[in-house]
Amino acid sequence: xxxxxxxxxxxxxxxxxxxxxxxxxxxxxxxxxxxxxxxxxxxxxxxxxxxxxxxxxxxxxxxxxxxxxxxxxxxxxxxxxxxxxxxxxxxxxxxxxxxxxxxxxxxxxxxxxxxxxxxxxxxxxxxxxxxxxxxxxxxxxxxxxxxxxxxxxxxxxxxxxxxxxxxxxxxxxxxxxxxxxxxxxxxxxxxxxxxxxxxxxxxxxxxxxxxxxxxxxxxxxxxxxxxxxxxxxxxxxxxxxxxxxxxxxxxxxxxxxxxxxxxxxxxxxxxxxxxxxxxxxxxxxxxxxxxxxxxxxxxxxxxxxxxxxxxxxxxxxxxxxxxxxxxxxxxxxxxxxxxxxxxxxxxxxxxxxxxxxxxxxxxxxxxxxxxxxxxxxxxxxxxxxxxxxxxxxxxxxxxxxxxxxxxxxxxxxxxxxxxxxxxxxxxxxxxxxxxxxxxxxxxxxxxxxxxxxxxxxxxxxxxxxxxxxxxxxxxxxxxxxxx
Amino acid sequence: xxxxxxxxxxxxxxxxxxxxxxxxxxxxxxxxxxxxxxxxxxxxxxxxxxxxxxxxxxxxxxxxxxxxxxxxxxxxxxxxxxxxxxxxxxxxxxxxxxxxxxxxxxxxxxxxxxxxxxxxxxxxxxxxxxxxxxxxxxxxxxxxxxxxxxxxxxxxxxxxxxxxxxxxxxxxxxxxxxxxxxxxxxxxxxxxxxxxxxxxxxxxxxxxxxxxxxxxxxxxxxxxxxxxxxxxxxxxxxxxxxxxxxxxxxxxxxxxxxxxxxxxxxxxxxxxxxxxxxxxxxxxxxxxxxxxxxxxxxxxxxxxxxxxxxxxxxxxxxxxxxxxxxxxxxxxxxxxxxxxxxxxxxxxxxxxxxxxxxxxxxxxxxxxxxxxxxxxxxxxxxxxxxxxxxxxxxxxxxxxxxxxxxxxxxxxxxxxxxxxxxxxxxxxxxxxxxxxxxxxxxxxxxxxxxxxxxxxxxxxxxxxxxxxxxxxxxxxxxxxxxxxxxxx
Numbered sequence: 001x002x003x004x005x006x007x008x009x010x011x012x013x014x015x016x017x018x019x020x021x022x023x024x025x026x027x028x029x030x031x032x033x034x035x036x037x038x039x040x041x042x043x044x045x046x047x048x049x050x051x052x053x054x055x056x057x058x059x060x061x062x063x064x065x066x067x068x069x070x071x072x073x074x075x076x077x078x079x080x081x082x083x084x085x086x087x088x089x090x091x092x093x094x095x096x097x098x099x100x101x102x103x104x105x106x107x108x109x110x111x112x113x114x115x116x117x118x119x120x121x122x123x124x125x126x127x128x129x130x131x132x133x134x135x136x137x138x139x140x141x142x143x144x145x146x147x148x149x150x151x152x153x154x155x156x157x158x159x160x161x162x163x164x165x166x167x168x169x170x171x172x173x174x175x176x177x178x179x180x181x182x183x184x185x186x187x188x189x190x191x192x193x194x195x196x197x198x199x200x201x202x203x204x205x206x207x208x209x210x211x212x213x214x215x216x217x218x219x220x221x222x223x224x225x226x227x228x229x230x231x232x233x234x235x236x237x238x239x240x241x242x243x244x245x246x247x248x249x250x251x252x253x254x255x256x257x258x259x260x261x262x263x264x265x266x267x268x269x270x271x272x273x274x275x276x277x278x279x280x281x282x283x284x285x286x287x288x289x290x291x292x293x294x295x296x297x298x299x300x301x302x303x304x305x306x307x308x309x310x311x312x313x314x315x316x317x318x319x320x321x322x323x324x325x326x327x328x329x330x331x332x333x334x335x336x337x338x339x340x341x342x343x344x345x346x347x348x349x350x351x352x353x354x355x356x357x358x359x360x361x362x363x364x365x366x367x368x369x370x371x372x373x374x375x376x377x378x379x380x381x382x383x384x385x386x387x388x389x390x391x392x393x394x395x396x397x398x399x400x401x402x403x404x405x406x407x408x409x410x411x412x413x414x415x416x417x418x419x420x421x422x423x424x425x426x427x428x429x430x431x432x433x434x435x436x437x438x439x440x441x442x443x444x445x446x447x448x449x450x451x452x453x454x455x456x457x458x459x460x461x462x463x464x465x466x467x468x469x470x471x472x473x474x475x476x477x478x479x480x481x482x483x
Numbered sequence: 484x485x486x487x488x489x490x491x492x493x494x495x496x497x498x499x500x501x502x503x504x505x506x507x508x509x510x511x512x513x514x515x516x517x518x519x520x521x522x523x524x525x526x527x528x529x530x531x532x533x534x535x536x537x538x539x540x541x542x543x544x545x546x547x548x549x550x551x552x553x554x555x556x557x558x559x560x561x562x563x564x565x566x567x568x569x570x571x572x573x574x575x576x577x578x579x580x581x582x583x584x585x586x587x588x589x590x591x592x593x594x595x596x597x598x599x600x601x602x603x604x605x606x607x608x609x610x611x612x613x614x615x616x617x618x619x620x621x622x623x624x625x626x627x628x629x630x631x632x633x634x635x636x637x638x639x640x641x642x643x644x645x646x647x648x649x650x651x652x653x654x655x656x657x658x659x660x661x662x663x664x665x666x667x668x669x670x671x672x673x674x675x676x677x678x679x680x681x682x683x684x685x686x687x688x689x690x691x692x693x694x695x696x697x698x699x700x701x702x703x704x705x706x707x708x709x710x711x712x713x714x715x716x717x718x719x720x721x722x723x724x725x726x727x728x729x730x731x732x733x734x735x736x737x738x739x740x741x742x743x744x745x746x747x748x749x750x751x752x753x754x755x756x757x758x759x760x761x762x763x764x765x766x767x768x769x770x771x772x773x774x775x776x777x778x779x780x781x782x783x784x785x786x787x788x789x790x791x792x793x794x795x796x797x798x799x800x801x802x803x804x805x806x807x808x809x810x811x812x813x814x815x816x817x818x819x820x821x822x823x824x825x826x827x828x829x830x831x832x833x834x835x836x837x838x839x840x841x842x843x844x845x846x847x848x849x850x851x852x853x854x855x856x857x858x859x860x861x862x863x864x865x866x867x868x869x870x871x872x873x874x875x876x877x878x879x880x881x882x883x884x885x886x887x888x889x890x891x892x893x894x895x896x897x898x899x900x901x902x903x904x905x906x907x908x909x910x911x912x913x914x915x916x917x918x919x920x921x922x923x924x925x926x927x928x929x930x931x932x933x934x935x936x937x938x939x940x941x942x943x944x945x946x947x948x949x950x951x952x953x954x955x956x957x958x959x960x961x962x963x964x965x966x967x968x969x970x971x
Contacts (some may be wrong), residue, residue, distance in 0.1 A: 037737075046758075159768060204602075265934075267931055267932050268928070268931075268932035268933055268934060270934055270935060273937075275937045276935055276937055278921075279921055279922075279923045279937045280923065280935075289935060291932050291933040291934070292931065292932070292933055306933060307933075338874055397930060397931065398862040429780070432751060432752070432780065432822065453751075454750060455748065455749075455750050455751045456754075457747070457748055457751050459779065459780060464864060465741065465764075465765045466741075466747060466764055466765040466766070466779040467764050467765065468742070468743055468762060468764055468779075468780070470747035470748055470751070471747075472747065
């Protein structure tokens with residue numbers, strides 16, 4: 001009997017202690033909500049479909065990070081739709097602070113690597129019945145990172161339906177995986193899905209990080225391990241935790257990150273390893289060997305040559321002896337300001353072996369990428385096209401001076417499709433006339449339509465080979481996709 | 484109700500008449516059927532004794548090593564000397580073959596020659612080792628006389644089951660299947676149409692004969708799937724196998740032009756300037772035609788004075804074959820129309836190369852590499868075309884440690900440009916015999932990106948051990964079968 005009483009006392013003591021712990025956690029969460037809750041916003045926006053036939057409404061979570069009205073969100077394709085995708089880019093975003101408290105905002109840009117986007121709230125008087133928002137930026141604290149087994153709170157704001165109420169999720173760091181380059185990967189219990197754009201709060205109540213979408217390729221996954229669900233962040237579209245230290249520089253000077261990157265125009269970089277240096281008869285490791293120098297690129301204009309080893313940039317020695325450290329070099333190039341001149345010291349092989357020489361490189365913004373260029377449509381033949389960009393031609397191993405337009409879509413049973421034209425084809429001629437670019441293509445198609453050409457032949461490049469594809473349009477008839 | 488009954492009574496005499504007719508018809512049909520069956524059996528008896536099951540022993544390259552593998556296919560004897568015709572994709576790379584004759588006796592055979600462009604190979608049986616009493620070879624017919632609806636027999640070893648006969652009709656006498664890949668970037672089917680049949684063709688039928696009811700071989704079965712089979716017309720087989728038997732190979736001319744039929748293009752490209760013609764769809768860089776100024780969109784109306792006309796796809800193949808059959812290096816005069824203007828070009832042809840080059844194992848180094856032919860360089864869009872293609876490294880070898888990857892093009896060794904596979908071998912030998920422990924290789928990765936690689940010399944090889952019997956790694960039924968995919 002006495003034994004039972006003693007046991008009951010211990011159980012009771014434990015229960016009391018547990019209740020105390022539960023109370024403590026609740027207190028911490030409530031305090032976190034009170035401290036940071038007003039910095040969390042909902043971002044709502046409407047995107048018109050690319051074909052203009054409809055629109056989609058989207059919402060994301062964001063955090064106010066600047067007193068001037070800067071809002072940080074994760075840079076998904078929805079918040080910043082790529083040109084040529086399913087949706088057009090929204091012109092305006094609504095920042096929701098709570099029920100009936102909102103403001104308009106404009107998209108400033110995003111950093112591709114961190115996949116962080118910034119929006120700026122527009123200063124406007126509130127509409128009747130709406131309150132003026134109070135802009136209260138979150139105060140982030142730099143830590144050395146998150147620790148194994150550390151508990152974290154992820155704060156969020158519910159959407160319109162429940163009335164924009166604050167909410168939270170508790171997670172625990174179940175593993176920390178250091179990466180050769182970039183921030184470590186934090187594996188957590190349960191999942192991070194649906195929490196992108198939310199701040200991460202530690203159990204001291206400090207905002208120490210942010211849940212962002214990864215921009216690399218792959219995919220996040222939730223795995224059951226020993227009865228526990230663990231979330232492994234993966235590639236693009238998979239949420240991951242970034243600590244403040246990882247994006248501190250981004251917030252300190254966003255303009256440096258949001259502006260267009262610079263490029264050198266070199267295909268392939270290689271770290272000068274100890275082995276390579278020895279074999280090449282160089283004094284020691286450290287440097288970046290340049291691969292193929294692309295035509296008309298900043299590197300070719302500066303006179304850099306394939307095989308040159310960059311050992312210094314603006315007097316700073318490049319201590320790069322392993323490929324995993326090449327990021328230091330590529331970032332230095334990408335984040336340079338266009339128009340500035342950088343002094344590259346390169347080790348160049350000559351008749352007497354390697355000798356160092358200084359080369360001034362005028363930095364230039366990278367050329368327009370394939371996903372950035374506008375798509376246009378030729379409705380009569382049911383065909384959508386894009387101009388040829390440098391990165392597309394490079395991927396296709398086609399010469400940089402290739403003329404034509406790239407087919408992105410063909411309408412089902414449209415005349416272009418009936419001719420046999422497929423997405424990915426490069427159209428370089430229409431009815432015996434060369435088309436070098438989008439403008440020429442549309443001009444030529446207009447002529448063909450006006451002349452009601454009985455045979456319309458497209459000269460296309462497919463798989464690097466030329467091919468002629470022809471259709472006999474039923475002008476005014478019902479057959480085909482002709483309008 | 485009354486109407487129905489009267490109809491039923493009225494119908495009775497008709498039914499009786501029909502049933503009498505059916506009985507008469509059945510007797511006639513049954514006689515005709517028996518006659519057909521007799522013809523089928525006679526055809527079977529004429530060709531079946533010449534039918535051979537072919538088991539090639541093929542050298543393949545995997546994981547940096549040369550390994551032997553085997554598969555199975557079919558073939559048919561075409562003469563008393565022991566020549567057997569089969570497919571390139573069955574025995575075209577065979578080091579040797581084991582053939583099972585119609586009397587179930589196993590006889591070894593060697594490869595005489597092969598032609599990937601028509602998917603034909605010829606092997607020769609070692610008749611000294613044949614102990615049978617009789618030797619039968621098949622009569623080769625005339626595929627130009629084949630008609631849709633002709634009864635045909637397909638003979639072979641589907642799934643390695645010897646002496647199998649299937650029966651059907653010719654579904655199409657000249658099916659165009661376009662140009663197909665047969666082995667990596669190597670193409671086939673440029674010079675012939677196919678006989679399409681509904682007789683069942685399965686893996687292992689490849690190389691077997693397609694036979695008409697006269698017991699003549701009218702084609703060599705090569706492809707099948709979804710209830711359709713395709714055979715190479717025997718007239719192509721006769722020509723190609725004759726050349727292989729006489730010279731060991733088939734030489735063809737190449738001008739670097741791909742053709743398209745004119746059906747949909749006549750008005751746009753020719754107007755009233757000329758009739759017929761064949762459209763030039765593509766001209767390869769640095770080819771004889773490109774050097775002579777021929778461009779895509781030109782319409783060739785005559786070659787060496789002979790009028791060209793290809794309205795439909797099937798008419799392209801004889802034109803491609805006509806060009807290929809010109810003696811290599813001889814002059815070709817082309818009359819063509821460009822933008823409705825008549826023009827002429829004269830140029831000499833060049834030899835048509837196989838796309839796939841030779842592959843070699845560098846055993847000491849623990850890797851394999853392949854010759855880059857001009858055609859392969861064009862297909863892979865490799866600039867320059869020099870160097871060798873790295874195809875695999877043995878795990879733990881110095882090449883694997885150096886990070887060389889499949890598909891790397893090795894362009895230089897210690898500053899010397901690699902000209903070809905033989906030259907690469909010489910350079911490696913030089914490195915091995917030299918005093919330096921490592922060599923610096925310049926490679927191109929992913930077809931474009933230059934990279935430098937330090938390759939350590941392999942350690943000296945220990946004294947050779949005696950190899951246990953059954954050295955053929957990976958040898959087994961179906962493993963590494965040549966002709967995987969829809970080639971049967």
